[in-house]
Amino acid sequence: MSEVKKVATRVGYGAALLELGKKRDDFIVMDADLAAATQTGMFKKEFPERFYDCGIAEQNMMGIAAGIAATGKKVIVSSFAMFAAGRAFEQIRNSIAYPHLKVIIGATHAGISVGEDGASHQCCEDIALMRSIPGMTIINPADETEAKKAVFAAIEADGPVYMRFGRLAVPVIFDEDYKFEIGKGVELKEGNDVTIIATGLMVNEALEAYELLKAEGINARIINMATIKPLDNDIVLKAAKETGAIVTAEEHSVIGGLGSAVSELLSENYPVPVVKLGVNDTFGHSGPAPKLLDEFGLRAVNIVEKAKKAISMK
Amino acid sequence: MDSATKKELQILACKVRLGIIDGVHSAKAGHPGGSLSCTEILTYLYFKHMNIDPKNPKMANRDRFVLSKGHAAPALYAVLAHRGFFDVEKLTTLRQIGSILQGHPDMKNIPGVDMSTGSLGQGISAAVGMALSSKHFGENYNVYTVLGDGEIEEGQVWEAAMFAGNKGLSNLTAFVDYNNLQIDGTIGEVNSAEPIDKKFEAFNWATIVIDGNDFDQIEDALNKAATIDKPVAIIAKTVKGKGVSYMENAVNWHGAAPNDELYEQAMNELNETLKSLQ
Numbered sequence: 001m002s003e004v005k006k007v008a009t010r011v012g013y014g015a016a017l018l019e020l021g022k023k024r025d026d027f028i029v030m031d032a033d034l035a036a037a038t039q040t041g042m043f044k045k046e047f048p049e050r051f052y053d054c055g056i057a058e059q060n061m062m063g064i065a066a067g068i069a070a071t072g073k074k075v076i077v078s079s080f081a082m083f084a085a086g087r088a089f090e091q092i093r094n095s096i097a098y099p100h101l102k103v104i105i106g107a108t109h110a111g112i113s114v115g116e117d118g119a120s121h122q123c124c125e126d127i128a129l130m131r132s133i134p135g136m137t138i139i140n141p142a143d144e145t146e147a148k149k150a151v152f153a154a155i156e157a158d159g160p161v162y163m164r165f166g167r168l169a170v171p172v173i174f175d176e177d178y179k180f181e182i183g184k185g186v187e188l189k190e191g192n193d194v195t196i197i198a199t200g201l202m203v204n205e206a207l208e209a210y211e212l213l214k215a216e217g218i219n220a221r222i223i224n225m226a227t228i229k230p231l232d233n234d235i236v237l238k239a240a241k242e243t244g245a246i247v248t249a250e251e252h253s254v255i256g257g258l259g260s261a262v263s264e265l266l267s268e269n270y271p272v273p274v275v276k277l278g279v280n281d282t283f284g285h286s287g288p289a290p291k292l293l294d295e296f297g298l299r300a301v302n303i304v305e306k307a308k309k310a311i312s313m314k
Numbered sequence: 315m316d317s318a319t320k321k322e323l324q325i326l327a328c329k330v331r332l333g334i335i336d337g338v339h340s341a342k343a344g345h346p347g348g349s350l351s352c353t354e355i356l357t358y359l360y361f362k363h364m365n366i367d368p369k370n371p372k373m374a375n376r377d378r379f380v381l382s383k384g385h386a387a388p389a390l391y392a393v394l395a396h397r398g399f400f401d402v403e404k405l406t407t408l409r410q411i412g413s414i415l416q417g418h419p420d421m422k423n424i425p426g427v428d429m430s431t432g433s434l435g436q437g438i439s440a441a442v443g444m445a446l447s448s449k450h451f452g453e454n455y456n457v458y459t460v461l462g463d464g465e466i467e468e469g470q471v472w473e474a475a476m477f478a479g480n481k482g483l484s485n486l487t488a489f490v491d492y493n494n495l496q497i498d499g500t501i502g503e504v505n506s507a508e509p510i511d512k513k514f515e516a517f518n519w520a521t522i523v524i525d526g527n528d529f530d531q532i533e534d535a536l537n538k539a540a541t542i543d544k545p546v547a548i549i550a551k552t553v554k555g556k557g558v559s560y561m562e563n564a565v566n567w568h569g570a571a572p573n574d575e576l577y578e579q580a581m582n583e584l585n586e587t588l589k590s591l592q
Binding site for chain 2: 050054063064070073090091094095099
């Protein structure tokens with residue numbers, strides 16, 4: 001078996017900005033002194049005159065982005081998820097989302113796979129925060145390919161878009177033929193015993209879980225839910241009806257993220273067991289990212305356990 | 315400024331003040347004090363200074379205005395109405411269900427409002443973004459904003475000031491409505507940002523200190539600001555509640571509506587002023 005190619009989704013994001021920059025000059029990219037880390041540095045190097053560094057002032061950066069968007073121009077702003085969704089929440093809510101301005105927020109270093117920087121930088125609450133804002137689109141790509149395609153889709157989208165990227169290099173799952181559409185989940189594996197709805201780096205774990213479950217005679221359906229808001233209600237309801245049990249998997253708190261979105265939809269429309277896999281209402285800590293994913297139970301084996309639990313509750 | 319122009323502006327300002335009191339009284343809520351203090355600034359900008367067109371409020375290369383102290387919405391709405399962006403009769407629908415005139419400026423639904431504001435400290439960042447956009451895309455319009463003297467206690471104001479100074483946004487002019495009062499008392503009693511001019515200067519802005527209720531001084535300051543190759547802060551000393559005797563320099567009229575009796579008194583006073591001008 002050949003070695004799996006691994007690339008961080010933030011690298012896909014940076015590469016997509018660079019590619020976009022070569023095709024069009026109708027947008028501005030901004031960062032808050034983290035261009036090397038968020039990967040907007042690729043764009044900055046090639047197009048320094050179209051890049052503005054706001055310095056370490058994320059709240060002001062969101063406001064500036066709102067002002068640019070209010071003049072009818074496109075703008076992409078970047079920081080770590082903690083400081084974008086977290087620190088600048090109210091600026092995103094009031095200056096960007098309330099007037100429904102077209103600002104793309106590229107938030108990197110999401111989740112505990114930030115690793116060594118520890119809990120202060122491991123944002124597992126950003127999806128919950130952004131989901132609570134009316135009109136916000138939230139995209140959490142699974143791999144480099146999807147990250148790029150999501151950026152190309154976001155620049156054409158209406159209103160504010162929050163894009164969530166990771167620091168850790170993760171397997172590239174999709175090839176160039178992969179079709180990405182905002183608001184559409186993608187069924188990656190067919191199955192009727194249970195459905196695993198995963199997002200971000202948990203999609204690859206879900207695909208591994210599929211094989212583990214199959215070896216035990218369980219046929220799991222695997223859905224990649226890159227867009228968390230607006231949620232693809234149809235694909236979730238169909239899965240609930242056809243498989244009768246759901247597992248959600250995300251590198252985010254079990255409060256307010258994908259698991260909550262799926263639970264909220266199903267509890268009101270088609271109640272079936274939903275078992276959530278995520279960070280269990282706790283802070284992370286320092287350590288190598290892969291070890292943290294093991295420790296916090298964000299692995300294929302953990303999905304397998306949750307799948308069995310969900311099936312037992314049918 | 316010739317005396318006819320000045321009189322014309324003073325009459326307009328008086329009509330704007332009548333609109334403010336009418337709106338806040340109808341709403342039984344709102345912020346009259348800080349609306350009355352910045353009336354001359356807004357009136358001058360919209361009637362004499364900015365490149366705008368009430369018939370084409372989204373004109374691409376128009377000058378932009380951001381009311382960073384968004385709670386002075388009654389003043390902005392009255393100015394926009396009298397400038398022809400919408401009917402003056404609408405002013406009495408302020409803050410009511412079904413009205414476009416939200417408690418704080420809403421760019422989505424109010425003709426002439428360039429930015430939604432209300433959460434203090436955020437408007438100036440948007441104004442900075444607009445000024446940057448103007449320069450970056452070569453559209454060469456100017457951007458104006460009005461901050462409250464209490465508002466500048468927000469740290470985001472100084473993040474925005476730092477950026478504008480660093481990037482040399484000479485097409486940006488920020489007024490500070492320096493009426494010396496905020497909700498909990500005088501700005502000195504609460505948490506003063508004084509000296510205000512020195513702070514902006516430290517962030518590489520030029521500053522001009524004026525009487526912000528005097529049209530001559532507003533005009534001179536804006537003309538001077540246009541020649542300066544830096545962002546300019548105009549520190550406008552004003553009277554909170556200006557034009558209504560019992561509201562002047564009275565902290566309790568920051569965010570309260572007059573009852574029917576006091577409403578009549580305010581309207582009578584303003585109508586007297588109007589009559590004396592006409």
